Amino acid sequence: MLTCVLSAFLGLALTVSAQAAGAAAAPVDPYEDALSRLKNSDPMARRQAAGDLGTLGRRDAIPKVMPLLGDGNAFVRAVAADTLGLLRANDAVPKLSDLLSKDKDAAVRQSVATALAYIGDPRAAEALVAALGDAEPGVRYAAARTLGALRSTKAVAALSQAAQDKDPGMRRAAASTLGQIGDRAALPALRGLLADSEPRVRVDAIRALAALSDPVVVPALTDALKDAQPSVRLQAAQALARLGNSAGAETAYAALKDPEAAARQQAANTIALVGDEKSGLKALSEAFAAEKDPNAKGVIDFARTQLKARLGVRSAPPAPAVAVSSPAAKGSSSSARVKTKVSTKKKTKPAAKTQ
Numbered sequence: 428m429l430t431c432v433l434s435a436f437l438g439l440a441l442t443v444s445a446q447a448a449g450a451a452a453a454p455v456d457p458y459e460d461a462l463s464r465l466k467n468s469d470p471m472a473r474r475q476a477a478g479d480l481g482t483l484g485r486r487d488a489i490p491k492v493m494p495l496l497g498d499g500n501a502f503v504r505a506v507a508a509d510t511l512g513l514l515r516a517n518d519a520v521p522k523l524s525d526l527l528s529k530d531k532d533a534a535v536r537q538s539v540a541t542a543l544a545y546i547g548d549p550r551a552a553e554a555l556v557a558a559l560g561d562a563e564p565g566v567r568y569a570a571a572r573t574l575g576a577l578r579s580t581k582a583v584a585a586l587s588q589a590a591q592d593k594d595p596g597m598r599r600a601a602a603s604t605l606g607q608i609g610d611r612a613a614l615p616a617l618r619g620l621l622a623d624s625e626p627r628v629r630v631d632a633i634r635a636l637a638a639l640s641d642p643v644v645v646p647a648l649t650d651a652l653k654d655a656q657p658s659v660r661l662q663a664a665q666a667l668a669r670l671g672n673s674a675g676a677e678t679a680y681a682a683l684k685d686p687e688a689a690a691r692q693q694a695a696n697t698i699a700l701v702g703d704e705k706s707g708l709k710a711l712s713e714a715f716a717a718e719k720d721p722n723a724k725g726v727i728d729f730a731r732t733q734l735k736a737r738l739g740v741r742s743a744p745p746a747p748a749v750a751v752s753s754p755a756a757k758g759s760s761s762s763a764r765v766k767t768k769v770s771t772k773k774k775t776k777p778a779a780k781t782q
Contacts, residue, residue, distance in 0.1 A: 458485055465491060470500035477503065481510030489516045496522055501532040508535065512542025520546060524554035527570075533563040540569035544576045552579040559585050564594060571600040575607035583608060587616035595625045602628065606635025611643070618647050626656040633659065637666035649674050657682065661690060665697045673701035680706065683714040688723040695723075695730035702734050 461483065464476035477495055480488040493516070495507035508526070511519045520543070527539045540558055543551040551573070558570035559582075571589065574582040582604070589601040602620055605613035613635070620632035633651055636644040644666075651663035652675055661682045664675025675697065682694035695714065698707050711731040718724040735741075 458483055458488070462488070462491055465495065470498070470503050473498065474500070474503045474506045477506045477510050481506075481513040484514065486514050486516075489514055489518060492516075493519055493522060496526055501530075501535050504530065504532070505535045505538040508538040508542045512545035515546055517546060517548050520548045520550050524551050527551075527554045527558055533561075533566055536561065536563070536566045537569045540566060540573050544569075544573035547577065549577055549579065552577060552581050555579070556582050556585045559589050564596060567592075567594075567597055568600045571597070571604045575604035578608050580608060580610050580612075583610050583612045587613060590616040590620055595623075595628055598623060598625070598628045599631045602631040602635045606631075606638035609639055611639065611641065614639075614643070621647060621651055626659055629654065629656070629659045630662045633662045633666050637669055640670070642670065645670065645672055648672075652678055657685065658690065661685075661693055661697070665693060665700075668697045668700035671701075676701050676703075676706075680710050683710055683727075688720040691718070691720075691723050692726040695727040699730035699733040699737070704738050704740060707734050708738075708740070 457479065461476045461479040464472050464479075467473055467476065473495065477492055480492055489511065492507050492510050492514075495503055496511075496519070498504050498507065504526070508523060511523065523539050523543055523546075527536055527543070530536050530539070536558070540555065543555065555570045555574050555577075556579075559567055559574075561567050561570065567589070571586065574586065586601045586605050586608075590598055590605070592598055592601070598620065602617060605617060617632050617636050621629055623629050623632065629651070633648065636647060648663050648667050648670075649672075652660050652667075654660050654663065660675075660678050664678040664682075667673070667675045668679070679694045679697040679702075682690050683698075685691050685694065691714065695711060698711060702708070702710070708731065711727055711734065715724060715727045715731060718727055
C-alpha cells in the first residue's frame, strides 16, 4: 500500500514539474493574452485587457476593441474609447461620435471627446460642436479642447456662443479654442471677453487675440493696458510685444518689481522683445542685480542677452586682471631688501693699535 502511494505521489510530482518546464519554455504572448481577456465575464478584467491593448500599441487590435464601446459596463466603454484614441482608430470615429451624444455616462462621453482629439479626424467636428452644450462641464471642456486640436472653423459660431456661458471655466475654454482655430470671425466674441468679470478669462482672451497674429487686434490689446488687474495689463503688454508693438513697454518695466516671480519673468521676456538700449537694458540690469529667485534671475539674464542681440549691442570685454600685492607681502619684500642691503655691505676691520 505504501509503495502505491509513493508511486502515485512521484508520478504527480513529475507531471507538475513537466508542466512548469513547459510553461517556462513557452512564455505567454501579452497581445494574445489581452485579446483572450476581452471576453472575460469580469468587467474589470475586460477593462484591464482593453487598457493593455492600448499600451501595446497594436493597431490590429482595433477591430477587437471596437465592440467594447457597446459594453454594459461604463468603465469598460471609457477605457475602450481611450484605447481607440491611442491607436488612432479612424474607423471608430462614426461609432465614437454617436457615443458622444448618446451615452448616458458622463465619464464615457468625456473619454470619447478626448479620444477624438488623439484621432484627429475632422468628421467628428459636428458631434463635438453638439457636445459643447452637454450638461456636464468636463464633457464641454473636452469637446472644446478637441475642436481646438482639429482647428475646426465649423465650431467658431458655437464657441462664440460658449464664450457667454455662465461657467467661467467654459468661457476660458472657449477663448483658448478660438485662439487655436485662428479665425477672424471670432474677433467679436474675444473682444467681448476683455470685459469679462473674471481676470483669468480676460487673460485667456488676450492670449487668443494675440494668437490671431492680426494687426486688427492692436486697439483692443492697447485698451487692455488700462485694465485694473496687473496680470491682465502684463498679458496685454506681452501680446503687443509679440506683434512688434512697444505700447506696453512701461507696463513691463513696472512689472519687473512685481511680488510674483512668474510676473517678473514674463515682464523680462516682454522687454526682450520691445525694450530699447537706454531704458530696457538698464531696467533688466537693475532687475538682475536685485533678483533673489534663482529661476527668475536666469530668465532675466537671458532676456538681457536677447535684448542685446536684437539691438546689436556688444558686451564690453572683461578688464585685464591686475596683480595686487597684499600688505603682508609688501612688508616681507621690504624686509628682504633691507636684509640684502645689510648683508651686501662690506665689513671693515678695526685698525691695529701701535705700541
